Amino acid sequence: MLEKLYPDLYLDKVQDIDLDFLRKHNIKGLILDIDNTLVPHGLEADDNAVAWMERVQAEGFKVCIVSNASKKRVIKFNERLRVAAIHRASKPGTRAFLKALEIMGLMPGEAAVVGDQIFTDIYGGNRLNLLTILVKPIDKKEFFIVRLKRIFEKGILSKYHMESGEKREKRLFKKREILRKNNEGWGQYGN
Numbered sequence: 001m002l003e004k005l006y007p008d009l010y011l012d013k014v015q016d017i018d019l020d021f022l023r024k025h026n027i028k029g030l031i032l033d034i035d036n037t038l039v040p041h042g043l044e045a046d047d048n049a050v051a052w053m054e055r056v057q058a059e060g061f062k063v064c065i066v067s068n069a070s071k072k073r074v075i076k077f078n079e080r081l082r083v084a085a086i087h088r089a090s091k092p093g094t095r096a097f098l099k100a101l102e103i104m105g106l107m108p109g110e111a112a113v114v115g116d117q118i119f120t121d122i123y124g125g126n127r128l129n130l131l132t133i134l135v136k137p138i139d140k141k142e143f144f145i146v147r148l149k150r151i152f153e154k155g156i157l158s159k160y161h162m163e164s165g166e167k168r169e170k171r172l173f174k175k176r177e178i179l180r181k182n183n184e185g186w187g188q189y190g191n
């Protein structure tokens, strides 16, 4: 059960994502959280975020923002980027992730979820067996509720860190297998 909360990869920042690793796993698109993943909470896309997003797309990956934030906030962030975006996503609900797959024209096995929160980004992605990438929150200043969630996240991550690399690889392999089979029939995920 706890494994549904474990990311497949845990990195310091989005810039550390190994695009060749993603290619090796047949990943063609990224479902991206904004706040504390790409920029500090509430800020517009800065040069760092824009440069990385451009590089990812130049390398052939599709992108779709999936944020629980308001329409106004997502539009503000997206002004410079102008990429596909879903606001009020209700993560860890899976509907927005499915919508993002539809927008990018990808199968679940071809997309990875990137975010800074276990209970929204990672759990939501894992529910669909998507490849999940957790990054460390950019900004330490967070809302009370998020700070509370971080306490639980810390417990989960300490267990996660005790796992062997072999166990993680096995889990990832299992997830990829499930999707490989399901991808043959999209019906299971469609309406």
Ligand SMILES: [Mg+2]
Pocket: 033, 034, 035, 036, 037, 115, 116, 117
């Ligand atoms: Mg976030």
